[in-house]
Amino acid sequence: MQAALLPNRGVIKVAGETARTFLNGLVTADIARMSPDSARYAALLTPQGKIIADFIVIEAPAKDGGGFFLDCPRALAPDLGQKLNFYKLRAKVQIENLSEALGIMAIWDGHGESKYGLAYLDPRLPALGWRIILPPHVAKDAAADLNAELVEASAYDAHRIALGVPRGGIDFIYGDAFPHEADMDQLNGIDFEKGCYVGQEVVSRVEHRASARNRVVPVIFEGFAPDAGAPVMAGDKTIGHMGSTVAGRGLAILRLDRAADALSAGEKLVAGGILITPVKPNWARFTFPGEARSDA
Numbered sequence: 001m002q003a004a005l006l007p008n009r010g011v012i013k014v015a016g017e018t019a020r021t022f023l024n025g026l027v028t029a030d031i032a033r034m035s036p037d038s039a040r041y042a043a044l045l046t047p048q049g050k051i052i053a054d055f056i057v058i059e060a061p062a063k064d065g066g067g068f069f070l071d072c073p074r075a076l077a078p079d080l081g082q083k084l085n086f087y088k089l090r091a092k093v094q095i096e097n098l099s100e101a102l103g104i105m106a107i108w109d110g111h112g113e114s115k116y117g118l119a120y121l122d123p124r125l126p127a128l129g130w131r132i133i134l135p136p137h138v139a140k141d142a143a144a145d146l147n148a149e150l151v152e153a154s155a156y157d158a159h160r161i162a163l164g165v166p167r168g169g170i171d172f173i174y175g176d177a178f179p180h181e182a183d184m185d186q187l188n189g190i191d192f193e194k195g196c197y198v199g200q201e202v203v204s205r206v207e208h209r210a211s212a213r214n215r216v217v218p219v220i221f222e223g224f225a226p227d228a229g230a231p232v233m234a235g236d237k238t239i240g241h242m243g244s245t246v247a248g249r250g251l252a253i254l255r256l257d258r259a260a261d262a263l264s265a266g267e268k269l270v271a272g273g274i275l276i277t278p279v280k281p282n283w284a285r286f287t288f289p290g291e292a293r294s295d296a
Helices: 019-024 074-088 136-145 153-163 200-209 256-264
Strands: 002-005 009-015 040-045 051-059 068-073 094-097 103-108 118-121 130-134 214-220 231-234 237-246 249-255 269-271 274-278
Touching: 002 136, 002 153, 009 019, 009 074, 009 103, 019 068, 040 074, 051 074, 051 118, 068 074, 068 130, 074 094, 103 136, 103 153, 130 136, 153 237, 153 249, 214 237, 214 256, 231 256, 237 256, 237 269, 249 256, 249 274, 256 269
Parallel strands: none
Antiparallel strands: 002 103, 009 068, 009 094, 040 051, 051 068, 103 130, 118 130, 214 249, 214 274, 231 237, 231 269, 237 249, 269 274
């Protein structure tokens, strides 16, 4: 079992009498029916349906003071807190950015419940493992208590990439990507049965028309890795861009129909002069160019 403190993750707390209904009216997941034993993956969107920030929502048990914690990108935590305060109006909620005091530790290849912090199974994909909200200075003790090897955050990133799970800011761009493009519909990040939230009409339209043309997909390659942001070419046409990579695997956001047309015509996909091949992850339910299966 391995554990890693993730320095790129921050924590926002939303508490108060109406915290549940406040969050439920804003984000893509169903917060109304969640409980402390079941985290949610969610996003706050623009009215045009683009991702401002994605995060994992965890409800603290009443015995621990209750309230909701958002495991979010640390760089976005101040702006996310401001956005939530913008929507606050007269809602009886308190919003705090706790990123200076609390951090996120990921645990995989084992069980992650811990007395050192608030533990939860990653709601995106069980294989990603557990996460714990805790003060960073106790990470070493928490890992030892779990009999886990404390490793660098890069090891967790390699684990994520091998599973084909996107990371915002490198695999898709905040403020520019729709939830379907970031595979949030595939990774339990959108509840299509809940009531209204900001950007819902756009998300519902994409879902019902099956019109998500761009998606982040896993790719494999040999040798040196293409740079993040490198254009993916099919002949002389740009059909996407590279994201994160590690040891022969990576993620790329591709225009699916153009990638499928290129592959069916025998054209190769190239990024930065390096041949890449899309490989379908086991969790993907959308039509995939090439339809090769992944071991991840």
